[in-house]
Amino acid sequence: MLPISHEFDLFFIAMTATKKFEMVQLTELPGIACPCGSAQRAFADLTDAPCSVHFVSIENTARSHFHRNMTEIYIVLEGQGALELDDKVVAVKPLTAVMIRPGCKHRAIGTFKILNIAIPRFDPEDEFLV
Secondary structure (H helix, E strand, O other), X not given: OOOHHHHHHHHHHHHHOOOOOOOOOHHHOOOXXXXXXXXXXEOOOOXXXXXXXXXXXXXXXXXXXXXXXOEEEEEXXXXXXXXXXXXXXXXXXXXXXXXXXXXXXXXXXXXXXXXXXXXXXXXXXXXXXX
């Protein structure tokens, strides 16, 4: 048994500590229409989150868009296709990672699934269709 002062310290720490992690099962989140297809977005609603993570199902109807403030990191999980980045088309396949900086017009070509890390967290006001 700890001395009383240590028990009080542990109690105080437990009562004042903030939650230092967040966890979500991406596939259980509702899908939201996006320029690329459908996205299941985690952490976008947390005002203190430094980024958001999106599980995106890319569809053939993907539309070109850009962000003024947000950097996106696309990681292809399954399928293959291409990304149009400004005026360049690059092929992608599983485990290809692409960092898309603010101002880069981009769209996906084909049908595949990606993990998208948005930095800072996704803001719908920072999405502009071309």
